[in-house]
Amino acid sequence: MDGLFADLDLNNPTAGAGSDGHVLATESALDLMERIQNRYGAVSFHHEGGYGNGTDAMCLPLGEMRVSDVDILIGTVLGAPVFVYGRHVQDWDERQFVLDAIDGTGRAFSLDGGTGKRFYVRSKPFENASSTEI
Numbered sequence: 001m002d003g004l005f006a007d008l009d010l011n012n013p014t015a016g017a018g019s020d021g022h023v024l025a026t027e028s029a030l031d032l033m034e035r036i037q038n039r040y041g042a043v044s045f046h047h048e049g050g051y052g053n054g055t056d057a058m059c060l061p062l063g064e065m066r067v068s069d070v071d072i073l074i075g076t077v078l079g080a081p082v083f084v085y086g087r088h089v090q091d092w093d094e095r096q097f098v099l100d101a102i103d104g105t106g107r108a109f110s111l112d113g114g115t116g117k118r119f120y121v122r123s124k125p126f127e128n129a130s131s132t133e134i
Helices: 027-040 086-092
Strands: 023-025 043-047 058-061 071-077 080-085 095-103 117-125
Touching: 023 027, 023 071, 027 043, 027 058, 027 071, 027 095, 027 117, 071 095, 080 095
Parallel strands: 023 095, 043 080
Antiparallel strands: 043 058, 071 080, 095 117
16 A cells, blocks of 8 residues: 555645545535535545444544644545545555445534534445445
């Protein structure tokens, strides 16, 4: 995974993105992202958990999340960088990261708070890297 996302430029997160197939988003997540981006501007995501279904992704304004040496950029959704905690990056070697939005309350400080929805992480094994079916 070291070189897999080397072409992603954090100053221009859409550069080189979109063809890796590691990060997918449901229509519900895309709708919530659009609402949040219309209100706050560009965003980024951070996921601390492993690849298990049922964990939340933190959504923050782009540039406000402190990214450390242990956070790994695994891809983007609509130009928004998606980071995972480095200890869990190997969990994503054979799985696709699926960003969803479900009814509920988002995490503290996450921009999805107060929307009635929260960003929710699902995963699925790679079956066909070009498939967008969830």
